[in-house]
Amino acid sequence: KxxxxxxxxxxxxxEGEFITINCSYSVGISALHWLxxxxxxxxxxxxMLSSGKKKHGRLIATINIQEKHSSLHITASHPRDSxxxxxxxxxxxxxxxxxxTFGKGTHLIIQP
Amino acid sequence: xxxxxxxPRYLITVTGKKLTVTCSQNMNHEYMSWYRQDPGLGLRxxxxxxxxxxxxxxxxxEGYKVxxxxxxxxxxILESPSPNQTSLxxxxxxxxxxxxxxxxxxxxxxxxxxxxVL
Numbered sequence: 504k505x506x507x508x509x510x511x512x513x514x515x516x517x518e519g520e521f522i523t524i525n526c527s528y529s530v531g532i533s534a535l536h537w538l539x540x541x542x543x544x545x546x547x548x549x550x551m552l553s554s555g556k557k558k559h560g561r562l563i564a565t566i567n568i569q570e571k572h573s574s575l576h577i578t579a580s581h582p583r584d585s586x587x588x589x590x591x592x593x594x595x596x597x598x599x600x601x602x603x604t605f606g607k608g609t610h611l612i613i614q615p
Numbered sequence: 616x617x618x619x620x621x622x623p624r625y626l627i628t629v630t631g632k633k634l635t636v637t638c639s640q641n642m643n644h645e646y647m648s649w650y651r652q653d654p655g656l657g658l659r660x661x662x663x664x665x666x667x668x669x670x671x672x673x674x675x676x677e678g679y680k681v682x683x684x685x686x687x688x689x690x691x692i693l694e695s696p697s698p699n700q701t702s703l704x705x706x707x708x709x710x711x712x713x714x715x716x717x718x719x720x721x722x723x724x725x726x727x728x729x730x731x732v733l
Contacts, residue, residue, distance in 0.1 A: 536722060546705060546724040589658065593719050602673055603648070603719065607657040 506530055509590050509606035517614055522577040524609045526590030529571065537564050537575050538589040540608070546589070549575070580613045587611070617642050621706050621725035628696060629733050636691045636728050638706030645711035646719055647689035648673070649681065651702040652727075658705070664689055665711055696732040704728045 506529045516522055526535065537549040550557050550564040552573065557564050561580075566573040577584055590606040619640045628634055640647065648663035650673075660673030664683040678700055680692040689708075693700060705727050710720040 534719065538722070538724075544703065544727045546707075546727075548722045548724075551721050591658070602663060602671070603660050604674070605650075605658040605660075607655075 506594075507590055507592055507604050507606040509588075509609050511609060512607070513610045513612075515612045515614065516580060518581060520580050520613075522580050522584070522611065522613075524575045524588050524590075524611070526573045526575070526606055527571060528592050528604075530594055532568075532571075532592040532594055534593045535566055535573050536591040536593075536603070537573075538591060540587040540589060542586070549588075577611075582613045582615050585612050617723065619706055619708050619723050619725040621704075621728045623728060624726065625729050627731045627733065630697055631695050634693050634696060634730075636693075636704060636706075636730070638689045638691065638725060639687050640689075640708040640723070641687065642708060642710075642723065643686065644708035644723070645686070646709045647683065648707050649679070649689070649691045650705045650707065651675065651700075652705065653702050661691065661704075693730075696730075698732050700730065701732050702730060704730060 508527045510525045534553045536551050538546050539549050540546045552566040561578045563576040587608040587610050589608045591603045622637045645666045649661040650658045652658045659675045661679050662673055662681040664670045667683055667686050670681050683689055706725040707722045709722045712720045
């Protein structure tokens, strides 16, 4: 069983809609990463979170460490936001967390 | 320009023929790592390195080797490739963060290397 679960797996929405992608994990972590992968394959980092909330442009990421849950929100969605969004976690260990475990990704399509 | 460079980008090879995928970064990052991406399985970590001469296994290290002799380079070696290693491979790097619980900072990915083993 994957220790990082994302939902939904697929999401199709209309331009302008508010989008929420969820990530849940089952063990203690030291940080959580949100990544974006466009068709054609390149991966870029959107956020790295260890607590609270971060905002960059129309993207907002939140994390609740106690509930082991993070959300990625996109406001005023646009067709260029169409991509796969991937959640990744640093599993915490006493000596520091270096390995990464990934969710399987959420495939988002924004229609004009 | 800050970047992570992988080579080759595309490769078709045959079972058993040793190959190396190179990864180089110009950001003086301590942390480097390799991942493979397969349909339905997502990204999985193969190996990572916190610094020169320090490497650790990820979730799927079998059939792979790595070395970290210099800070900027982290090659992935397939000594005897098999068809189940056909995949899309990504290298990534980041700063190693001191003082916090996480030692992995923002990740910078290479463009990917699509490997086919016949």
